[in-house]
Amino acid sequence: MRIGIFGTGGMADALGTQWARAGHELMVSGRSDPGPLAGRLGATTGTWRETAAFADVLLLAVPAAAIGEVLAEAGPPAGKVLVDCTNDPGLMGAPVASRIATDAHVVKAFNLAHVDVWRMTPPVFDGRALSVPLCGNDPAALDAVSTLVRDIGAKPVHAGGLDRAALLEATAAFAIGLWFAGEDAQAILTPMG
Numbered sequence: 001m002r003i004g005i006f007g008t009g010g011m012a013d014a015l016g017t018q019w020a021r022a023g024h025e026l027m028v029s030g031r032s033d034p035g036p037l038a039g040r041l042g043a044t045t046g047t048w049r050e051t052a053a054f055a056d057v058l059l060l061a062v063p064a065a066a067i068g069e070v071l072a073e074a075g076p077p078a079g080k081v082l083v084d085c086t087n088d089p090g091l092m093g094a095p096v097a098s099r100i101a102t103d104a105h106v107v108k109a110f111n112l113a114h115v116d117v118w119r120m121t122p123p124v125f126d127g128r129a130l131s132v133p134l135c136g137n138d139p140a141a142l143d144a145v146s147t148l149v150r151d152i153g154a155k156p157v158h159a160g161g162l163d164r165a166a167l168l169e170a171t172a173a174f175a176i177g178l179w180f181a182g183e184d185a186q187a188i189l190t191p192m193g
Contacts, residue, residue, distance in 0.1 A: 001019075001024050001025070001056050001057055001144065001147070001148070002024070002025045002026075002027070002054055002055050002056045002057070003016075003019055003024050003025070003026050003027075003055055003056070003057050003058075003059060003148075004026075004027050004028075004029070004046075004051035004052060004054055004055030004057070004058045004059070005026060005027070005028045005029070005037075005043075005051070005058075005059045005061060006029055006030070006048065006051065006058060006059060006060050006061060006062055006070055006074070007030055007031075007059070007060070007061030007062045008028065008030035008031070008032050008033070008034050008036075008037045009061060009062075010115035011059075011061040011085050011110070011115055011118065012028065012030070012037060012059065012061040013037055013040070013041075013115075014115050014116075014118035014119045015059060015061070015085070015110060015118050015148075015152070016028070016037065016041045016043065016059075017040070017041060017119070018118065018121070018151065018152040019148060019151060019152070020041045020042055020043065021121075022151035022152070024148075024151070025043075026038075026041050026042070026043035026044070027043055027044045027045065027046050027050070027051045027054045027055065028041065028043050028044075028045055028046075028051070029045065029046050029047055029048050029050070029051040030062075031062065031066065031070075034046075047073075048070055048073040048074035048075075049073065049074055049075050051074070052074040052075060052077045052080065053075075055077075055080060056080065056081065056144070057080070057081040057082075057083060057144055057145070057148065058074075058077060058080055058081065058082045058083065058104065059083045059085065060082055060083060060084050060085065060086060060100070061085055061086070062086065063086070064086050064087065064088040067086065067100060071100065071102055076102065076103050077102060077103065077104040078103035078104065079103070079104070079105070080104045080105070081104065081105050081107060081138075081140075081141040081144045081145065082100070082102060082104035082105065082106045082107070083107050083109055083110065083145055083148070084100060084106055084107070084108050084109070084111075084165070085108075085109060085110035085111050086111065087111050087169055087172045087173065087176075088169070105136065105137070105138035105140070105141035106136060106137075106141075106162055107134055107135065107136035107138075107141050107142060107145045107162075108134070108135040108136065108162065108165035108168050108169075109132055109133070109134045109135075109145055109149070110132060111168055111169065111172050112132075112133065112168065112171060112172050112175065113130065113132075114176075114179070117130065118152065121152075121153065122152060122153020122154065123152065123153060123154050124153065125186070129153060129154055129155045130153075130154040130155065131154065131155045131156075131157045132149045132154045132155065132156055132157060133157045133159035133168055134146065134149070134156055134157065134158055134159060135159050135160055135161060135162055135163075135164045135165040135167075135168055136161065136162055137161050137162050142156075142158060146158075175188075
């Protein structure tokens with residue numbers, strides 16, 4: 001796939017590294033210089049608009065507060081798959097996914113695990129591949145993102161429509177708060193049997 005990465009931080013680096021290893025073609029744009037990240041990924045750089053035009057799938061990996069500005073500069077990515085991995089730490093106002101005003105096919109994914117989990121090759125815990133919940137309304141977009149999940153060695157889990165993305169964001173806020181407090185959040189959601 002041709003993947004455009006909006007952002008130059010940890011999530012852009014971790015997921016981009018995995019997708020580059022899987023043979024995807026990448027282009028990076030960012031609020032800071034995308035050159036160093038693109039160099040590490042073997043990717044090209046572009047403006048927001050160039051990256052949107054290049055990509056079949058766009059990874060939105062910028063702070064929640066910057067989403068509106070970035071998407072406005074990128075132009076309307078009609079028909080593109082837009083993967084929203086962002087979280088709003090304060091959970092202020094509407095969920096991040098519902099604040100994305102675009103004609104793209106939005107899929108909420110990759111927001112529940114720490115960036116270092118996405119650097120694992122593959123992300124496996126106690127012999128089980130990491131499950132990645134996906135929320136979205138477009139079947140083709142969900143299929144594309146499912147492929148990207150499998151490409152990093154994880155298991156895609158279709159978790160409902162985009163209206164359920166707020167639940168993923170709330171879960172992230174809850175679990176991340178526990179992790180930072182030193183608790184074992186994984187032990188809360190233990191498997192049955």
